[in-house]
Amino acid sequence: MNEEITSLIREDGLRLDGRGLHELRPISMRTGVLDRADGSCYLTWGNNKIICAVYGPRELHPKHLAQPDKAIVRVEYRLATFSVGERKSPAPRRREYELSKILTESINNVLFLEKFPNGTIDLFITVLDADGGTRCAALTAASLGLADAGIPMRGIVTGCAVGKVDGKIVVDLSDIEDKEGKGDMPVAMIFNTGELTLLQCDGTFTPEEVEEGLKLSKTAIGQIYQMQRKALLAKYSQIEEHLDELDEEEE
């Protein structure tokens, strides 16, 4: 019964899920969702569902890992057993170790770690549902969690993947486009300053395509950054609105 996929772009020029070439999937995010964690974020990005908990800065155990001049960052990226097509073993696999590592490195340079010598900042990222582009989504969620925990940082990190599908550069790959497409290039940056914190590339791109991809990803990251900003401030503006209503009632 399996029909072979012949093209990832429909005849009307849209992608399989009905998006335009440069269109993002619907994204929603909320901070402060976990009571026990110092900071947290729940993010849905298309069919991806990611929850991130941040603890710290706190005392580091085991002590031999401590660095006397700065804190360390530990990221644990995990796929839930039910997050992928076929049940995944709960033990971390190669992919999870890799993602934990690249997320750590991407976050490392954004935080002012020298303020907390001997300490640690722990991030636990669990992917509840995976549908392509989880590393960028995880990074987006992680930086919201860090900001929610009040850890001093140079800026909010935002991630978005671009890729090559049927010879065209598209933004925000879904799972099938990631697997069947010709290339995948996750990009993450601090939008305000344009500094890149993550750039990976799978597949073959010509120099022009890389340039185009970077340009497209910057536009997409700008849109996502505005959502992040709104999500972070939502907690406070809601209370303000509520107070305004009260004032009006009294008048």
Place this chain on the structure above:
Amino acid sequence: MTILVTRNQLVIPGEILARGSEIKAGGGVFRKKVNNETEIYASMIGLAQIRKNRVGIVPLEGCYIPLEGDIVIGKITRVGITSWNVDIRGPYVGSLRVGNVIERDFDALRESLDRILQVGDIIKAQITYFDRMRDPVLTLQGRGLRKINNGRLIEVDPVKIPRIIGKKGSMIQLLKNMTNTQIIIGQNGRIIIVTNNLEIENLVERAIRKIVAEAHTSGLTDRIREFLEKEKMELSYKK
């Protein structure tokens, strides 16, 4: 010199606050040189503060960073031979040495420290020494510093403590006077309410939670006064 934010504007990390080399950086911000010009950015979520040519942030989220001289409410987590370890809700464990607790000489061979303070005891202590090299050192010698035996312990965000105290202690005085309770505040975000009336205790806790939730708004003291008056009326009706 240009300041790009207004007073009390909500900002998030990485947002630019000001441009120009003569601007001084307050708390919660960092400087960066861009094209030979100094720019000041926020490093936390908070409210922008502008005073003359100093720009800073009053953070709305954050952990407790120990400061010398702070009064904290700690919990004993370990009893050692000549010192205790105290959880002060910060990134570092406080250490309380026996010499800073009792005045007489202490002989570790004959006595044991858990006769003075045990694991789980709550203390009001002061930080006497802290730097990047050493963990915070606490003392129990000073006015009002002691082991705390009764009251309700609540935990709030440490960054909200200045709001609970208020300008020159206005908010905390209001709470104490209107409810006739004893309130002990630790800079590390722990508060102890002492009263023998359960309903008043609940009321004070609700008032504190309200202050924390609305910490970033103005005119808070007046609202809390109204809140307390209303709730107290309801309490007296019930009786």
